[in-house]
Amino acid sequence: MQDLIIEAGRTERQYWRDLWRYRELFMFLAWRDLLVRYKQTIVGATWSIVRPLLMMVVLTVVFGRFAKMPSAGVPYPIFVLCAMIPWQFFAAAVSECGHSLVGNAALISKVYFPRMTIPASSIMTSFVDLMLSGVLLAALMAWYQFLPDLKVMALPLFLLMVFAAALGIGLWISALMVRYRDFRFIVPFLVQFGLYVSPVGFASDIVPAEWRTLYALNPMVGVIDGFRWSLLGGATTWHWPSFLVSLGVVLLILVSGIKYFRHTERTFADVI
């Protein structure tokens, strides 16, 4: 027999246990988002490959051909795609995550479960896209006969980092959007803007050395540098200060995001 006591502030104490108990719901929600994603489309999941491919072509042409940016001796398409994989994941995850609570308002006002299940599961679709882009990258590397070295072992670490960054910002935005729909307009802007201030189309070495640490306040700088460093077999240099700054920012965003989410979560059903 399960005993349960409901009183003000009580959910706090059972929260993490509940989050674990509802892991199946997490999987189901992620599964739903994936299923629904390409319903009534003609080419379906191919879109997950086509989008990064086209984006890569555009960035290669603009930054590699026209602007003739340096790419550390790596073929420009590979150089760009290494950055685009984490960036597109981040951009998509933040915007999916941000809209997730409002998009599931019906669930929130009618059923109980730890609310963090929703933004967390919404990231999973973007994660599947990331895997598919990974396949694209592998194909591209095979085409150019480019082989990463052992540094690729560090990749999961950077994956974790981009996950944390996306979840942190996603939690902030999703919780804020419940109350302030202003964020519906802020998010697309943020994502678009972010593409230009993150080293996606170019290498971060082009930033003057004295500014580089400051530049890393944008957490995606550390993430993208990390991806390039581990995938491109040492073609790019490792810059500790900027990595640590980015990592610090990511952790700060994640911890504060969880805190803020937990704090506002109790009133979601009343406000949404």
Next chain:
Amino acid sequence: MSDAIITFEKLSKRYIISHQRAKGDGFRHVVESALRRPWRWLRGAEDGPAANQEEFWALRHVDLTIQQGEVVGIVGRNGAGKSTLLKILSRITEPTEGRIHLRGRTASLLEVGTGFHPELTGRENIYLNGAVLGMSRLEIRRKFDEIVSFAEIDRFLDTPVKRYSSGMYVRLAFAVAAHLEPEILVVDEVLAVGDATFQRKCLDKMDDAGKAGRTVLFVSHNMQAVTRLSSRCVLLEKGEITLDGPPHKVASAYLNAGAMGSAVQEWEPSNAPGDDVVRFHAVRIRSEAGTVVDLIDIRQAVGIEFDYQVMKPGYIFHPHFLLRNEDGVTLFVSIDLDPEWSGRRRPPGRYVSTGWIPGNFLAEGAMWVGAHLMTLAPEKWRCGVPDVVMFRVVDPLEAKDTARGDYTRPLLGVMRPLLRWTTKTHDVEHAAPVTR
């Protein structure tokens, strides 16, 4: 009290209502205060309520103990706190004070089809909805066939539910919910959906749940369902429990509760509608017994009473009223044709005229009365107020002598007259005895 499966202790829920866009809640204000004291803000230290906010207690000190196997119906007017109670019980929102102690797996059903996704097929939605309601994947797989046959949708299992008819949709949604097997089931007004046969099936299913020793808590406006299903009934009024007992007693108390609020409108001479000829004192709804009521049994006649002062002699008066139902349909107009005063000039004085609407004539629901005073010769509309008083017609549970007879589901139509029916027979072998 060792058998108590649910215990409410002094449960209260407060909402803060902002009358205007509250200053303390604007985005700019929040950003400002967050920038000023980021950590304090994150921890959730809140400023006091702003001046233009008001407290509202949706529930106040609710104490209730429910034993295992009881089926408890919760009734009350809109805004009495029923839904808030269920929401707290389902952990969707937290109480402000007090606590609930639940001993057993709880499933709540505040809406059928929560989490259904229109793009997904029936099959996919069964799994999704089951998960939302707290079933495990194994459990759903085990009951899958049963759910499908209960919903009667076998042929459409792989069709997206957006192509379902609304009946199929509801059947599927309820079928999933009906196969939950919790120890405590919390249900909100789900009986108001689906067609008659399916509703019957749902009622039976809930009945089974109660018989299987499950504890059920449900809210309904359907008094028939409440009395049929529950073993105990609780009346909520303004967030407090005002009555707790056998269902038929509570239900009839609820139906007869004569809140005088809108069944009567009285005026001071200074602000009464009128002109120099005539002026209103009051408009009232009266039962045949003569009391002012706002709830009328469908079998009873209801009187629309005009209380007015005639100040100038020499006029022929025609009070008349206009009856609207809650959908805004004007049902009819009735003009005072009392033979005693018809065509007769009235001397000054106070008059009380009442128009009687017969029993078994109006349909169920809220009725709005517009009261007007008109004079003939010269013909002139003197004064009147649209929708000045209101009453509600109820078709009570135990009544068989109404237009619905033994039929228990909602009836269509803006009127519900009890008509005389006749039957002629030809070549009938032999009539079976009356079965009731």
